[in-house]
Amino acid sequence: MPTIVHCFDWPDRLVVGTIGRPGERSFYIQARDGRRVVSVAIEKEQSAVLADKINELLDEVATVEDNRFSVPDSAPTELRDGEPLDQPVEPEFRAGALSLGFDPATAQVVIEAYPIEDDVEVFTEPTGDGDEVEAVVELSEPSELLQVKIPVGSARAFVERTREVIAAGRPSPPDFPELG
Numbered sequence: 001m002p003t004i005v006h007c008f009d010w011p012d013r014l015v016v017g018t019i020g021r022p023g024e025r026s027f028y029i030q031a032r033d034g035r036r037v038v039s040v041a042i043e044k045e046q047s048a049v050l051a052d053k054i055n056e057l058l059d060e061v062a063t064v065e066d067n068r069f070s071v072p073d074s075a076p077t078e079l080r081d082g083e084p085l086d087q088p089v090e091p092e093f094r095a096g097a098l099s100l101g102f103d104p105a106t107a108q109v110v111i112e113a114y115p116i117e118d119d120v121e122v123f124t125e126p127t128g129d130g131d132e133v134e135a136v137v138e139l140s141e142p143s144e145l146l147q148v149k150i151p152v153g154s155a156r157a158f159v160e161r162t163r164e165v166i167a168a169g170r171p172s173p174p175d176f177p178e179l180g
Contacts, residue, residue, distance in 0.1 A: 004144045006031070006038040006092060014111075014148050016047045016162040017085035022169045029095070029113060030085050031148050037086045040113045040146050041094040044166060051162040053100050054109060054155050061102060061152070069107045075157035082161070093144050108149040114142045 008014070013032040018025040027047050030039045042050075062071035096116030103110055150158065 001143065003142055006144070006146045008033050008038070008146075008148045011148055011150065013081065013086075014150055014154065014158055015081055015083075015085065016042065016051075016158070016165050018165060018169075019085065019089055025169060027165075028085060028089055028091060029111075029146070030089070031146065032086055038146060039085070039089050039091045041091040042098075042113070043095075044169070046095060046098060047162050048166050050098055050100070050111070051159045051166075054111075055159045057100060057102060057109065058152055058155055058159075069104075069152060071152045072156050075160040076153045079153050079157035080160065081157060082164075092146070095146075103149060106149065106151075108151055109155040111146075111148045111150070113146040115144050117142060 008031045011031045011033045014030070016027060016029050018027050020026055025044070027042045027044050028039045029042050029047070029050075030037065032038075058071050061069055062073075093115035095113040097114040099110075099112040099114075101110040101112075102108070
């Protein structure tokens with residue numbers, strides 16, 4: 001069966017948002033283009049890692065020698081989005097894996113979300129130095145895929161909002177001094 005691809009090349013909106021009270025929240029990544037809205041369930045930890053990795057990617061692109069891309073240091077004010085998720089939220093699938101890339105032809109960050117699949121094979125391989133182990137995941141062709149391409153300014157705004165959404169949950173436990 002061919003993969004169902006939910007593709008957004010220049011979406012009107014891409015956000016991480018939640019439904020529920022702190023401690024009981026469900027996280028979603030949601031893309032909108034005109035009247036078309038696609039939501040994918042995502043874990044809080046996946047949201048946090050995605051935001052961190054996008055930020056790292058943008059910082060790296062900004063430091064490329066002879067960079068022809070104008071990567072803002074922070075989210076442009078006009079791109080900030082504090083609105084709730086578009087309703088109703090009906091997830092297409094639950095994300096099992098995420099990928100991140102950069103398309104230099106369009107200066108866009110590319111985010112892909114793949115569903116949790118039953119036929120995923122995970123194994124480990126030793127690295128060249130023999131000390132570390134690398135996890136390798138082999139995916140069969142996914143049943144669905146969310147692919148979103150956003151410009152660098154929108155990516156910074158996505159990172160900022162995602163971090164705010166994560167921080168709005170339960171407070172972190174206090175740090176305790178080391179006992180010695």
